[in-house]
Amino acid sequence: MPAADLTRAALSAARVWLVGGGKMGGALLTGWLDHGVAPDNVTVIDPGLDQGPHGVRLAADPAAPLAEGPAPDVLLLAVKPQVMDSVLPAYRALGGGPTVVLSVAAGRLIAGFETAFGPGTPVVRSIPNTPAAVHRGMTVACANGHVTDTARATCEALLGAVGDIAWVTDEALIDAVTAVSGSGPAYVFWLTECMTQAGIDGGLPADLAARIARATVCGAGALMDASPEDPATLRRNVTSPNGTTAAALEVLMQESGGLGPLMSRAVAAATQRSQDLAG
Structure with missing residues (x-):
């Protein structure tokens, strides 16, 4: 069957x-x-x-x-x-x-x-x-x-x-x-909030910034779900050498203060909290 x-x-x-x-x-x-x-x-x-x-x-x-x-x-x-x-x-x-x-x-x-x-x-x-x-x-x-x-x-x-x-x-x-998938949706929602605020800081009207941030996160998730390629490949596909995305990723991918180390610390904190709750 x-x-x-x-x-x-x-x-x-x-x-x-x-x-x-x-x-x-x-x-x-x-x-x-x-x-x-x-x-x-x-x-x-x-x-x-x-x-x-x-x-x-x-x-x-x-x-x-x-x-x-x-x-x-x-x-x-x-x-x-x-x-x-x-x-x-x-x-x-x-x-x-x-x-x-x-x-x-x-x-x-x-x-x-x-x-x-x-x-x-x-x-x-x-x-x-x-x-x-x-x-x-x-x-x-x-x-x-x-x-x-x-x-x-x-x-x-x-x-x-x-x-x-x-x-x-x-x-x-x-x-x-629990730290990755259980709490993970909140990380994605916060990323969307941050992208919205960054758009506002860049001069976009608040409603437009919120709309494009939300649509971008949802669309990227749908693309990742539909694609057989891994996230790293999808990231490289949208990153032209010396382009605007590359400039942003240079900030986000810093070894010490970028998003990767920050996410690792966040997941570690959530993992520890889960262990504390379990006693």
Whole structure:
């Protein structure tokens, strides 16, 4: 069976409880429904929601779905890291069985979920990013030893419904992933802000500067996505010798104070913060 058909089959059969229907949870839910998850196979547990997509069950707390069963194939935790500890005890009964605990919360270790749910619980820790809202996300995931191939395929299908997905076997790498892709959209947005301000400083009207900066960043991203060439080649393609782009890159590519070393320091700071949050 082709990979796309396997993905759709895994999605259509999956029973999912989504804990937290906020921005990330909502983006995931939309992606699932668009890719074939049956609405009546999904339960969204969030006291702040009073309506959802047609056919998706809503619950204010886990008591009702836990009492009625059956247990979900995947319990996806999409609540903020700082409230996770207050949420987990309600789902303790799902631990130690076939239900996969799938987290999208930053800074929460697999070991913490194993402790909360008990021995033998399958756990997947993942880090998606905000472009998941437009189905262009990047997610990296890590599974513990209790996750079967079938469960892994289901988690991959769920996460892949909103973009690209990669796996790592070393959980320690998730901190760097968080710093690059999890936080990365903010870097791109800030670059766009800086380009806008630079245009204003160069004499452009503010609305025009904002328009061309935004369009340029979006267009360059689309070109990079569509091109088989790597970013370095694409950069060289637009850089004429002794031209305007070369003049700008001489500033941006300085060995000590340029964008490269600055980005490395920024990612290192975000990585350290991720490690600090994980304890």
